[in-house]
Amino acid sequence: MxxxxxxxxxxxxxxxxxxxxxxxxxxxxxxxxxxxxxxxxxxxxxxxxxxxxxxxxxxxxxxxxxxxxxxxxxxxxxxxxxxxxxxxxxxxxxxxxxxxxxxxxxxxxxxxxxxxxxxxxxxxxxxxxxxxxxxxxxxxxxxxxxxxxxxxxxxxxxxxxxxxxxxxxxxxxxxxxxxxxxxxxxxxxxxxxxxxxxxxxxxxxxxxxLEAAPRDVDPDALGARLAGVAGVAEVHDLHVWEITSGKPALSAHVLVRPEADCHEVQRAIEAVLRGEHGLEHTTLQVDHHEDVALPADGADHCADPHGPVHLPGPLLAGGSAGPDGPAGSAGAIKGQPAP
Incomplete structure (x- = not known):
């Protein structure tokens, strides 16, 4: 999507x-x-x-x-x-x-x-x-x-x-x-x-x-912000760069909690990107968390992931996210302690 x-x-x-x-x-x-x-x-x-x-x-x-x-x-x-x-x-x-x-x-x-x-x-x-x-x-x-x-x-x-x-x-x-x-x-x-x-x-x-992030965008902070959007289970493969000066672009893979409406979550993320970061050119792959096959060993489901995995809250055993916090709450990076 x-x-x-x-x-x-x-x-x-x-x-x-x-x-x-x-x-x-x-x-x-x-x-x-x-x-x-x-x-x-x-x-x-x-x-x-x-x-x-x-x-x-x-x-x-x-x-x-x-x-x-x-x-x-x-x-x-x-x-x-x-x-x-x-x-x-x-x-x-x-x-x-x-x-x-x-x-x-x-x-x-x-x-x-x-x-x-x-x-x-x-x-x-x-x-x-x-x-x-x-x-x-x-x-x-x-x-x-x-x-x-x-x-x-x-x-x-x-x-x-x-x-x-x-x-x-x-x-x-x-x-x-x-x-x-x-x-x-x-x-x-x-x-x-x-x-x-x-x-x-x-x-x-x-x-x-070199497709570095714009100087006014912190990718880790942005990933945490998106992970804090209500209904988000995980954000990974987050890329933000400039096509040319003054024209930033973003792509990300967003996993949505099973009970959430993926379309509503997508619209909420787009509103955050536009309103808070001025990002108009965005490409989001949005999937329900339950629809993504995870390996038995608990590794990342993407064969070749890029960058950290952003989660909405403290990590539970097995690497799954804890209960979703309010929209805008800080997220955690997989493998690192939650803020």
């Missing part, structure tokens, strides 16, 4: 419009900044322009991923291509990390042997870059940032904004003091920010690819 809830809608039109506007701003300024960076001999400006190139690439990738994710499920892709967005986010994170490595290398070289930097040109260009990146950041902030894909593009642009602030400070220092190493120091600061943002994207996208 299964229950399914669906909610895979993506704000495709809105997100694409805002991302497209940010892309236009970034591409226009990127070319000018690269030329000025060459003329000024500024690593900070050249590194910023390279970062903006990856910003543009990340925005293009995000736009492609949004289009792919909006395609309906068909054929062997039973969830559609929703995880194209996670691939995009992971690619954005990896490029940030790789760029950080390059900036550290170049920055250290310039600390050891600083070239002459045209500070005023760097300062003016950086101030214009701050304005452009503020506009681009605002555009992307209007899109759905609950999507890890959009968040990846946002982090690229936000880090570029920080980079321009650091570059402006470096340019001002060069103008006022002639300290050319300030340019390399700014590049190292930007690299540190890139590592922080890049690692966050790689970590979060990796959790989704």
């Amino acid at each position: 299964g229950a399914h809830g669906h909610g895979h809608g993506v704000g495709v039109g809105t997100d694409r419009r805002w991302l497209g506007a940010a892309l236009g701003l970034i591409l226009t300024f990127m070319v000018g900044e690269f030329v000025v960076g060459l003329l000024a001999g500024s690593l900070a400006l050249i590194s910023d322009s390279a970062h903006m190139l990856t910003d543009a690439a990340s925005l293009v990738l995000a736009l492609v991923a949004i289009r792919l994710a909006a395609r309906p499920a068909r054929g062997g892709y039973t969830y559609g291509l929703l995880r194209a967005e996670i691939l995009s986010a992971q690619a954005n994170g990896i490029t940030l990390l790789l760029l950080a490595v390059w900036f550290v290398y170049e920055g250290v070289e310039r600390l050891l042997a600083p070239p002459e930097v045209a500070g005023l040109l760097v300062l003016v260009t950086a101030l214009v870059g701050i304005v452009v990146n503020l506009a681009a950041t605002w555009c992307i902030s209007r899109a759905d940032r609950s999507s890890l894909n959009v968040e990846g593009a946002f982090q690229h642009i936000l880090n570029d904004l920080f980079a321009f602030v650091a570059t402006a400070v470096a340019g001002l220092v060069v103008v006022l003091t002639g300290f050319d190493r300030a340019d390399a120091i700014a590049a190292l600061v930007v690299a540190a920010l890139m590592v922080k943002a890049g690692w966050g994207l790689v970590r979060e996208s990796g959790r989704i690819f």
Whole structure:
């Protein structure tokens, strides 16, 4: 017996419009900044322009991923291509990390042997870059940032904004003091920010690819909560994961006490999942406990069970559950003492 809830809608039109506007701003300024960076001999400006190139690439990738994710499920892709967005986010994170490595290398070289930097040109260009990146950041902030894909593009642009602030400070220092190493120091600061943002994207996208539970869901606590629903004898093979960012899913095998109505129990569990945990996409296998053949040795009836078995109360001899408590009472995990 299964229950399914669906909610895979993506704000495709809105997100694409805002991302497209940010892309236009970034591409226009990127070319000018690269030329000025060459003329000024500024690593900070050249590194910023390279970062903006990856910003543009990340925005293009995000736009492609949004289009792919909006395609309906068909054929062997039973969830559609929703995880194209996670691939995009992971690619954005990896490029940030790789760029950080390059900036550290170049920055250290310039600390050891600083070239002459045209500070005023760097300062003016950086101030214009701050304005452009503020506009681009605002555009992307209007899109759905609950999507890890959009968040990846946002982090690229936000880090570029920080980079321009650091570059402006470096340019001002060069103008006022002639300290050319300030340019390399700014590049190292930007690299540190890139590592922080890049690692966050790689970590979060990796959790989704490994089908870890959403960070706001404790599977053991959730299993105990479901086991506490009136009429439930046992919950096992409980899996909760994210199809893509912000779209959690759950599956579980629920055994119902012989005297209980399995349909009522199923509806009660679905209400808990929706109301308390925001889980709309659920697949529940619901069986009466008496209908499931148990091995003579008292082992689990599933040949290859996954995860703990959640019971509604203290365990009795032979591994059976005790009397059912009120709905919402804490459950026990088989083989462990009841809370």
